[in-house]
Amino acid sequence: MLRRLFIRDYVIVDQLELEFAAGFVALTGETGAGKSILVDALSLALGERADAASVRTGCEKAEISAEFSVPAGSPLASWLRVNDFDEDNCLLRRVIEASGRSRGYINGVPATLTQLREAADFLADIHGQHAHHSLLRSDAQRQLLDGLAGQRPLAGEVAALHAAWRKAKEARLAAEKNTEANIREREMLAWQAKEVAALGFAAGGWAETTREHKRLAHAASLQAGVEETLEGLSEGEMAAMWQVERMGAQLRQLIDYDPSLKGALETIEGAQIQLQEAAHVLRHYRDRLEIDPARLTEIESRIQAVHDAARKYRVPPEELPQLLAGWGARLIELETLQDAAALAEREAQAQRDYLARAEVLSKGRKKAAAALAKAVTEAMQQLAMPGGRFEAVLENIPEGAAYGLENVEFRVSAHPGQPTGPMAKVASGGELSRIGLAIQVIASAAGNVPTLVFDEVDVGIGGGVAEIVGRLLKQLGGERQVLCVTHLPQVAAQADRQWTVAKEGAGKSVVSRVTPLDREGRIEEIARMLGGVQITSTTRKHAAEMLGY
Numbered sequence: 351m352l353r354r355l356f357i358r359d360y361v362i363v364d365q366l367e368l369e370f371a372a373g374f375v376a377l378t379g380e381t382g383a384g385k386s387i388l389v390d391a392l393s394l395a396l397g398e399r400a401d402a403a404s405v406r407t408g409c410e411k412a413e414i415s416a417e418f419s420v421p422a423g424s425p426l427a428s429w430l431r432v433n434d435f436d437e438d439n440c441l442l443r444r445v446i447e448a449s450g451r452s453r454g455y456i457n458g459v460p461a462t463l464t465q466l467r468e469a470a471d472f473l474a475d476i477h478g479q480h481a482h483h484s485l486l487r488s489d490a491q492r493q494l495l496d497g498l499a500g501q502r503p504l505a506g507e508v509a510a511l512h513a514a515w516r517k518a519k520e521a522r523l524a525a526e527k528n529t530e531a532n533i534r535e536r537e538m539l540a541w542q543a544k545e546v547a548a549l550g551f552a553a554g555g556w557a558e559t560t561r562e563h564k565r566l567a568h569a570a571s572l573q574a575g576v577e578e579t580l581e582g583l584s585e586g587e588m589a590a591m592w593q594v595e596r597m598g599a600q601l602r603q604l605i606d607y608d609p610s611l612k613g614a615l616e617t618i619e620g621a622q623i624q625l626q627e628a629a630h631v632l633r634h635y636r637d638r639l640e641i642d643p644a645r646l647t648e649i650e651s652r653i654q655a656v657h658d659a660a661r662k663y664r665v666p667p668e669e670l671p672q673l674l675a676g677w678g679a680r681l682i683e684l685e686t687l688q689d690a691a692a693l694a695e696r697e698a699q700a701q702r703d704y705l706a707r708a709e710v711l712s713k714g715r716k717k718a719a720a721a722l723a724k725a726v727t728e729a730m731q732q733l734a735m736p737g738g739r740f741e742a743v744l745e746n747i748p749e750g751a752a753y754g755l756e757n758v759e760f761r762v763s764a765h766p767g768q769p770t771g772p773m774a775k776v777a778s779g780g781e782l783s784r785i786g787l788a789i790q791v792i793a794s795a796a797g798n799v800p801t802l803v804f805d806e807v808d809v810g811i812g813g814g815v816a817e818i819v820g821r822l823l824k825q826l827g828g829e830r831q832v833l834c835v836t837h838l839p840q841v842a843a844q845a846d847r848q849w850t851v852a853k854e855g856a857g858k859s860v861v862s863r864v865t866p867l868d869r870e871g872r873i874e875e876i877a878r879m880l881g882g883v884q885i886t887s888t889t890r891k892h893a894a895e896m897l898g899y
Contacts, residue, residue, distance in 0.1 A: 357388070376847070475799045475802050477807050499714040500714075546663075708750060730785065745757045745759060794826065802833070820841040849865065849866050874890070
């Protein structure tokens with residue numbers, strides 16, 4: 351649920367901080383006062399695209415922060431944890447610079463727009479005043495139905511399976527068309543793979559080969575250096591080991607005179623042991639060190655062959671194994687492409703996989719279509735369309751498509767006895783607004799998003815229908831947090847709370863202000879919304895009656 355919204359230097363808002371609670375909140379005010387600006391600001395916090403026009407004139411940047419509560423164990427908490435954001439709260443922040451660049455943050459951590467939008471899927475649904483127009487598109491109708499059925503992940507899976515089926519079909523057709531080219535490619539790759547495989551090359555072995563080559567190439571220097579070291583360490587007349595041993599013997603005699611020399615003696619004895627160990631290691635190394643010109647020639651030939659192959663195929667030597675593995679995988683693929691029966695079976699299996707999941711998707715759509723038709727038809731009876739009917743028709747696609755086995759079309763009949771037809775052709779503008787609003791409310795009620803925002807979705811209705819719309823929103827507010835920007839007093843009067851938006855100042859210094867209304871304030875605002883240049887006591891009485899005061 352939305353807890354707090356902070357806005358600074360956004361369009362005509364200098365600074366504004368609003369605290370929200372559960373229930374239905376109506377946002378009202380004169381046209382152009384900035385009611386929808388608040389909704390637009392929230393949209394930016396939820397990841398919508400921004401531009402330089404968002405920044406208040408004369409300011410360097412605009413800033414919007416939206417704080418939401420995070421129920422323990424909720425999908426939102428899980429998403430925050432998986433994405434390494436603090437899961438105890440959810441603070442979305444957006445900064446838009448005057449240049450048009452923007453930055454996003456979640457709980458103080460930099461976030462991408464994609465991450466903001468992913469978080470928004472758990473937080474809020476925003477319905478604009480023209481949202482019903484999108485419902486005239488088949489794809490929007492299908493997505494709404496899948497959302498009602500809780501099948502959007504399944505719809506994504508079906509799309510992926512359809513893509514796999516299409517790819518398998520294209521592979522079969524390409525193989526049939528390019529048989530000779532595939533044979534030539536297979537022969538070339540087989541020859542290349544044989545050439546590189548003959549090197550017996552492995553990335554780990556290459557490191558050992560280069561180390562051995564360096565050792566053999568410098569064997570004479572290594573031998574001379576080790577002999578010289580041993581001479582100075584243990585085998586010469588003035589060898590370090592014998593000198594240290596004499597020093598130790600001398601100190602042992604002196605300890606009888608001064609025991610404090612014992613520490614120095616222990617250090618010398620330790621050094622003597624280490625020198626002995628070093629001499630032992632060097633002798634062992636000298637005994638196994640050999641100068642082997644034949645082996646050196648063999649290693650150099652092998653290194654040359656590897657470098658030649660690497661240059662030929664334009665890769666570093668250590669990447670030859672990966673290159674060989676890639677050729678092997680391609681050879682297996684080309685072998686399969688020569689097997690028409692295997693390609694056909696792969697295509698058939700991909701089709702079966704697609705159809706199996708697409709049929710599950712279809713069953714869910716049929717169930718959701720029936721439920722939606724019933725709910726919207728019932729709502730139409732209340733929205734000044736008695737006898738009207740709504741249908742969500744599923745039209746079969748014989749070959750299937752990426753989105754499933756059927757097209758979705760919303761059809762309506764606004765009057766008794768009239769056959770149903772596509773919404774765009776049958777419904778008038780006012781009827782379309784009412785039906786669209788009903789669909790949005792029903793779809794939102796079926797979802798799991800805790801905060802619902804309606805931005806002047808009640809355009810084109812009035813009178814008793816507006817009162818019914820207000821009741822629908824109030825009913826929805828009993829289950830969710832609902833914020834509605836409205837110009838209809840019948841809708842605003844149904845709200846649990848009401849805020850008014852007004853402009854202050856003049857010229858370039860105009861700013862937008864939001865004021866929570868008390869009992870008397872609501873009466874005055876509803877009276878203003880009822881109309882008339884001058885608000886009379888009769889208008890105020892009517893407003894109080896509408897509010898139930």
